[in-house]
Structure formats: C-alpha cells, structure tokens
Amino acid sequence: MMLASRLRRLPIAMRMLVSALVLVVLVLPAAGALLSWNFREAVNTAFDERLESLLNVVIAGVSYDVRQNALVTNRQLGDSRFDRVFSGWYWQVSNGGERVLTSRSLWDQRLAVIRESGMTFRSITGPRGKQLRLLERDIRLPNLDEVLHVQVAASLDEVEAQVARFQTLLWLSLVTLGVVLVVLIGLQIRWGLAPLRRVEQSLKAVEQGRQASIETDLPRELARLAGAINIVLERDQRLMERGRTATGNLAHALKTPVAVLGTLVERLPQEQQEAMAAELKRLDEAISHHLARASAAGPVTLGAEQDIMVVLKPVIEGVKRLAGRRGLVFHCDVQQGLGVRIDAQDLQEIVGNLLENAINWAKSSIGLTSAVEGGWLVLAVFDDGPGMSPETRQQALSRGGKLDEARSGSGLGLSIVTDLVELHGGELRLDESPEGGLRVEVILPLAHLRSGL
Numbered sequence: 001m002m003l004a005s006r007l008r009r010l011p012i013a014m015r016m017l018v019s020a021l022v023l024v025v026l027v028l029p030a031a032g033a034l035l036s037w038n039f040r041e042a043v044n045t046a047f048d049e050r051l052e053s054l055l056n057v058v059i060a061g062v063s064y065d066v067r068q069n070a071l072v073t074n075r076q077l078g079d080s081r082f083d084r085v086f087s088g089w090y091w092q093v094s095n096g097g098e099r100v101l102t103s104r105s106l107w108d109q110r111l112a113v114i115r116e117s118g119m120t121f122r123s124i125t126g127p128r129g130k131q132l133r134l135l136e137r138d139i140r141l142p143n144l145d146e147v148l149h150v151q152v153a154a155s156l157d158e159v160e161a162q163v164a165r166f167q168t169l170l171w172l173s174l175v176t177l178g179v180v181l182v183v184l185i186g187l188q189i190r191w192g193l194a195p196l197r198r199v200e201q202s203l204k205a206v207e208q209g210r211q212a213s214i215e216t217d218l219p220r221e222l223a224r225l226a227g228a229i230n231i232v233l234e235r236d237q238r239l240m241e242r243g244r245t246a247t248g249n250l251a252h253a254l255k256t257p258v259a260v261l262g263t264l265v266e267r268l269p270q271e272q273q274e275a276m277a278a279e280l281k282r283l284d285e286a287i288s289h290h291l292a293r294a295s296a297a298g299p300v301t302l303g304a305e306q307d308i309m310v311v312l313k314p315v316i317e318g319v320k321r322l323a324g325r326r327g328l329v330f331h332c333d334v335q336q337g338l339g340v341r342i343d344a345q346d347l348q349e350i351v352g353n354l355l356e357n358a359i360n361w362a363k364s365s366i367g368l369t370s371a372v373e374g375g376w377l378v379l380a381v382f383d384d385g386p387g388m389s390p391e392t393r394q395q396a397l398s399r400g401g402k403l404d405e406a407r408s409g410s411g412l413g414l415s416i417v418t419d420l421v422e423l424h425g426g427e428l429r430l431d432e433s434p435e436g437g438l439r440v441e442v443i444l445p446l447a448h449l450r451s452g453l
Helices: 002-008 012-061 157-192 194-207 220-265 270-295 308-325 344-361 390-399 414-423
Strands: 062-065 070-073 089-094 100-102 120-125 131-140 147-155 305-307 329-333 338-341 365-373 376-383 427-432 438-445
Touching (some): 012 062, 012 089, 012 147, 012 157, 070 100, 147 157, 194 220, 220 270, 308 344, 308 365, 344 365, 344 376, 344 414, 390 427, 414 427, 414 438
Antiparallel strands (some): 131 147, 305 338, 376 438
C-alpha cells in the first residue's frame, strides 16, 4: 500500500522519465540481441558458402591416375593457409581406407570420415583440438569404382572474431544511443512540461497576492483549464466582496435600531430600564459576535504579503494614546521587514482587540513584541494584570469564550480572534506573562519581506 501510494504521488516528469528508461532498457538490449543473432547467422551463412566453393574447387581438381594407382590434384585453392601446417584450414579426399589425398596443412593428421548422403555441414574437433566447420560429400571419379569422400574444413576463429568485433561495436553504439535517447527524452519532457511549470508559478503568484488571475498564454488544453480556474477565482472574489459588503450593511442596519432603542430605554422607569438595558446589551453583544464571525468566514488564502509593522502602525499609534490616557506604559518591539500573507484589516482586528483587552486588565504596563521561530511569526501581547489560571486558559480556548468575560464592551470575543488566526493558517496560545498577567501569542506563517517596506 505504501509503495502504491508513493507511486501515485510521483511527479509527472519522473513518471515519464522512468517509463522512458524502462523502454530504453528493454528495447535496446532486445534489439541488440536480435541484431547480433542476425549478424552471426549472416556470417555463418557466408562462411558455409565459402566452404562450398572451396569444396567444389577441390572436387574439380581431383583425379585418379591409373598408372600410379593414386589420387592426384592438379588445381590450387588459392589460399596459402591450406599449405601451412596445422593452420586450421584443411581438405581431404579418401575412400575411407588407405587411398587418401590431403592438403599440406593436415601434415600427418587425418579428418574423421562419416559417410552420409548428400552434402553435409557439421562441427568437429580438428588437429590440436581446434574447433572446425566441416563440409563433406561423396563423389565418383572416372576409371575408379570406389566412392570417394571429399571434405573441406576451416577454423571458426575468423567467424568468432568477426562476431565479437561486431558485438563490441554494436553494444557501444547501443549504449551511446541509449544515453542520447535518455538525454533527448529528458529535454523533451522538460520542454513538454514547461507550460505546467508556468501554471504552477502563476498559481503561486495568485496565492501570494502578486497577481489576480492565472496566466492564459498557454497551450490550448492548459489555456482552457486556466480560463476555467480564473472564472472560479473571479466568482469567489465577487462572492467574498459581496458577503463582506452585506455584512457591513447588516451591521449598520442593526446597530442603528439598537442605539435608538437604547436611547428610548433611558426614558423608561428605573425598574423597567435595568431589565431592558440588560437585554439590549445582550442583543448588541450577540450582533457584534455573529457579525464578526461572518466577516471572518471569507477565504483569505489569496491574500497578499503584508509587512506587519506597516499594517499595525495605526493600531500601535492608537493604543499608545489610549494607554497614555490611562497611565499605562506601552512596550512595543515589532521588527520591520517581517511579513505574513493576511488581510490587513484582519491583522489589525486581531492585534487591536488583544491590545484593547490588555489595556482593560493591565495595572501599569502592556506590551507587543514580534519574534521569528522557524518559518513562523510570533506576535505576543502581554500585560501585568491578574492573568488567568492554566485551567481558565484551557477552558477559554476550548469554549471560545471572551478574554474578559467579567467586563462588558470588550469587543471581539476570543472565538473570533481564534477564527481569524486559524483562517490564515495560524494558531493562538494563552500563557502566563513574565509580568504576572496574561500573554497571548498569535502564531502565523512567515513570509520574508525586504527591510524598509
């Protein structure tokens, strides 16, 4: 199962290259073996034809001398190897008994006679143990009643040398051809998949917010795919903008009647005023809560890279003024040039609400710091207030409650902050601050930017 899963996840280029390598490894050796066999057969056929020609020359030159009562030859074969002793090239004419005529190369050795009808090829072991290819047949001569057996034999060394030389050149050529084919196939795959790499780069640019749609200057098949994806992206973008607009309109539509009701409640008798004010407060908090959740529900994976210092500058300036009016010291240590892919308004809401909560609970100081841990950006908001116990922090995260349930008008609930952070692929942590209060860490995927952006 694991192997099948890995094979399914193999890149397309790797799949094509592996299949091409398998094809080359299987086809080229098979072709080489077939060519080698055909060449050996052709050389053997040519060798046999040569032996047949030599046999005919021997037969044409042999005669029977009645006066000498002996076999004689009056024709040379034109090959000096038949005159060189034990050269591997021999001919012999005999009656199977004492009447024998041989080439000089046989010297005192004789070829074994096996009478068979017709012309016969066979392999034998000749003088000095050398393997020979032998051709033989029976003939009759004028003035001689005996049947003569004519044989021509030649060493196979020449054939084996030719075949070995051919095989060496063949396999060198096939290896070279295989290497060239693999290189060319690799180049072909790279060229063929270049449009897919352009689509991938274009998708990354859309994901990082550097462009709004995928490039469509592509081959016809991919151009249609890119066009379809662009239609989906445009539709999602319109839906997201429409949803955010509707959320804002709904907020204004509900806030105004609630404010008017709050003004009217002040005119009621005291006993009725308290009950109505409590219900209006619950209604206002419920509206704020659910509208904030709705505004955080849109897709943000296509957000552009944001420099956190640039985005948070107005929030930090506002918190400085608010902390100063309340007599609090605001420690801010946020590095420039650190960025995340997040909607700027969402980042401002996250940090702004956490700082507002810290101000509400702090005794003398609050702080905002940034740090980098691996590929993550850690924004920490802390105060020197009463803080929260480990059990309370765990319950707050699990139930999505408010950071300050004991106070009213606290703004965005912890569940909304958590939703926004998780929507951007991050994590929210609650811990104890070194000053004794609460420390809230917002962890988001880091995107490095140039300093001074």
